[in-house]
Amino acid sequence: MKYVLLLVFALSLQLGVAQDKNTKDLDSILESMPKSEGLISTYFEDEKLYFKFPEEVLEKDLLMVTRLKQLPANYSAYTNAGSKTSEQMIHFVKVGNSIDLVQVLTTNIADEEDPISLSVAQNNLNPILASFPIKSEEGDDFVIEVSSFFNADSPSFNIVPDRLKKEYKIGKADDKRSRINAVKSFPQNTEITHTLTFPTGNPPRGNSTSTFTFQINHSIIALPEDKMQVRYEDSRVGWFGIRKYDYSSDALKADEVRLIRRWRLEPKDEKAYARGELTEPKKPIVYYLDPATPKKWRTYFIQGIEDWNSAFEKAGFKNAIEARVAPTKKEDPDFSPEDVRFSTVRYVASTTRNAVGPSVSDPRTGEIIESDIIWYHNHLRSYRNRYLLETGAANPKARSLNTPEEEIGEMMRRVISHEVGHALGLPHNMKASSAYDVESLRSGRFTQKMGIAATIMDYARYNYVAQPGDENIRFVRQLGPYDDYAIEWGYRYFPNSTPEQEREILESFVDERSTNPLYMFGGRGNDPDAQTEDVGDNSVKASTYGLSNLKIVADNLIEWTTPTGENYDDLEELYGEMLGVYRRYIYHVVSVVGGVHETLLHKGQDGIPYKVVDKADQENALDFLSENVWTPQYWLVDKDLVSKFAETGKLESLIRINKGVLNRLTSARRLKLMWDTHSTLAGNGLSPQELLNMLTEDIIYSRTAPDQVERELQKHLVVQLIELADEEDLPLELKGHSLSLQNELLSDFKTRAGSEDAELKAHYSYIVSLLEKAQTEEK
Known part of the structure; x- marks a missing residue:
């Protein structure tokens, strides 16, 4: 037993000597490296990066903001130098002989004096983004190496979104072509710039290298010790905010609290x-x-x-x-x-x-x-x-x-x-x-x-x-x-x-x-x-x-x-x-049809929060569309204008716009919404059946000799009516109304099909065949 104790003692002495030697070796290395002092003092040289911070920084509220500093050409339309890719509150936490970098979740809150705060903590465990062995501990100062963390494509940085990784078939970051570029520390923040290079299997046009290289900047900043007083949101005033759930609220639920986002402005005097x-x-x-x-x-x-x-x-x-x-x-x-x-x-x-x-x-x-x-x-x-x-x-x-x-x-x-x-x-x-x-x-x-x-x-x-x-x-x-x-x-x-x-x-x-x-x-x-x-x-x-x-x-x-x-x-x-x-x-104007006026109110204020657009206003909108859409707007496709640049003409563009307007008005979603709001909201609006009747009158019955643009619109309305009758989510009474309109149109078009004008005869006969086919399939 005596020999075992002596052996353990000897090994511990050797281990202590080794650790002391490693610390001295690290101290020697750090002394030779360029140093930047600040919130987190940094030592950086030859792609090696060490953080040295005092114990007071541990578990301090910090914000880490990641931005793109440079990026590949033709990468993404709304991503550029300066674009933010992530913003997260973090803590450095000492766990044994390591320092963990932890993302701090702030959405769910409770009064620290309230026992429920224990449950909030247990059910909202903060994720560990990285863990770093403590390389050196000098009094209250700790040294960790973070080189590999900033040289990697950490998911927490969100440098390349999953959508773009799939689109461009982007692989893993290439260690040999990725590096830390620069580090600078200030009293309230630390800045790290590094480069990440990725192979890509489907690069955008003009990229012949199948490579994406990004330069990224990370800012780690100290959040204010004296927290700014919060201001609660009022939904009647537009404001960006942050959402929290207060489990200490007197409400019989986890009360949702919204705080507005604003700058701290305090008067000098x-x-x-x-x-x-x-x-x-x-x-x-x-x-x-x-x-x-x-x-x-x-x-x-x-x-x-x-x-x-x-x-x-x-x-x-x-x-x-x-x-x-x-x-x-x-x-x-x-x-x-x-x-x-x-x-x-x-x-x-x-x-x-x-x-x-x-x-x-x-x-x-x-x-x-x-x-x-x-x-x-x-x-x-x-x-x-x-x-x-x-x-x-x-x-x-x-x-x-x-x-x-x-x-x-x-x-x-x-x-x-x-x-x-x-x-x-x-x-x-x-x-x-x-x-x-x-x-x-x-x-x-x-x-x-x-x-x-x-x-x-x-x-x-x-x-x-x-x-x-x-x-x-x-x-x-x-x-x-x-x-x-x-x-x-x-x-x-x-x-x-x-x-x-x-x-x-x-x-x-x-x-x-x-x-x-x-x-x-x-x-x-x-x-x-x-x-x-x-x-x-x-x-x-x-x-x-x-x-x-x-x-x-x-x-x-x-x-x-x-x-x-x-x-x-x-x-x-x-x-x-x-x-x-x-x-x-x-x-x-289309938005007027089936629209609902919204007024944001609190109880005690005069008014009605939701009211359907008045029927007369909706009919006025439909009259406008009859004059400015259903009646072809040939001034938009004037020959003297279009012939200067268009090889194939622009009539199809006009027809496409008209069909798009009709699609918006006859969509199942709009008609179902009108059916609901007409019956349940305040105001006297237009019913969906009345809308379909007016469209049928304006587009078909009132146009006895339709030209080529009007004929395309008539065919499209008939197709829309046929599809509405098959729409699963549409109320039965609206389906029935669509079928009734189809029957009336079938009778009318059969009569029109006797026209002596060859183009009109072909047009009417085609619509008859569409409606008869739909009736056969319905049976």
Whole structure:
């Protein structure tokens, strides 16, 4: 026994000596490596990366944000340098001789003093993303090696979504062509940049290497020790939020709680703020312009960002948001757009025609920490084209593809304002465009003051209502009264008030305003007042004005797009988009049929939350469609225009649009919804049977000598009626009504089939055969 003890003692001495030697060897290695001190001190050289952090960082609330810094060409339309791929709260946790990297789940919550908090913890175990052996422990400091973790395609990074892995047949990351590039630590964050390379079996066109290489940036940042006070959502005011389930709620359930996402704005001088004086915030919201932003556009970008200061003044803050040009490397070598301490407006060289406004927020409270507005270069093209098509009839400045710089700049300014609105916490508000009377959009005095919609957060880009001869019209959107209202609701500062007390104050604020159309909020749904790309409170009237203008544009499209000596490529592009504008105006009216007005209300407010669109309004919409769709719009396929670029003609395009409109109106989903809402919701609407009767009258019975376009539409309606009778989910009475219409049409078409006109005779005989075949199959 004595010998065994001695042997164990000797082995332990050897092990201790070995561990001590390994620690000394590591210390020696670290001393020779470049070091960056900060939240997590880092040692990085020759693709070896070590983290060294004090015990106080263990189990500290951290946020890890992963972004693409560089990516392959033609990879994905809405993915670019700066795109965020993951955002997760993490902890470093010491477990024995290892440090675990744990993702912290924050959705389910409970009061720590409440016994149910034990169950919440047991049923929401945090996943372990990685585990690292402790290489060295010096007092309260721990050293781990993280090289392999950042050189791998960790699922938690979500670098390449599963959808794209399947589409491009992407394999595993190639270790030999993947590496850590750079590491930098700061007092509140640590930045790691690395490269991942993947083989791909089905690369996009132009990629002959069958390889995708990405450069990725990870930001690990310390979340605020002093948590921002939360603000509870009010569904009547549009706001991005985070959802939590409170198991300590007094409600007899796991109570869903929604907190809004907003920046922390606190007045420098609280006494002055309390007196109602405009006060600067302790920390303003600052955006840096990407150095890649062309100099001629920078002024407009700055204006678009700082336009929101007028809204913040309604919340009591002045100079709350500002724009700066990003410093050069010489001015600030530590500045990086990927660093989450800096919010930026990124200018992306891409053929994508869009802009976006994402942000990063504290998952515990909703505090927005950073955001990156992204402008895609080719978005200029979208705005140039639509400016001409939608306003050219009444706006001489729009009658060219060489749009004046100040006009394009104004459009860019408003796009940036829209995206900054998202980054401030505001979602789209499609209801706002219906706040203004259509006729007011023809008034210079009104539009110059109020804009063309009650918010910049709607998709109401241009005033297509104003007519030739209307004077001093504003054609481009701007911030409106809803923006002032929403920002005041979200950012008004209440010192010494609890979230519950704030909620009570703010509910009264909304109660007094939310039924006023200027302050209404709404999504798309089935509400014709909450559509994208529309303006005004009456879709039929607005689209009538819009089509009147579009006909003028069509007559002048060659002159306005094609200078002498040029080919017709631009004309062809604008023509295709003109058909899209026509379709959009038509679909604005289609949404009236079977629509339901939605008004977000709380009990005690006057009004009815859901009410079907009045029958007279729906019939008016159908009259509009009869005149502007079912009656062929040959001005859209004018020979002098189409012959300049189309080898095969465009009649089929017109027919396709008509069929699409009919499909929307006669879809089983719409008819079933109308059948339900007509019987159960407030208001006097149109029944689905009445809709089918009116369509049959307008498309078939009223057209005694249909031309080729009308004949195609008649055949399509008959096919739709036949298919409706076979639709399983359709109520029996609607199926029966479809069969009844088929019987009536069969009798009528048999009579018409005796026509002496050969084309009409063939048309009617074909429809008779369709209906007889359907009857045979039904039996």
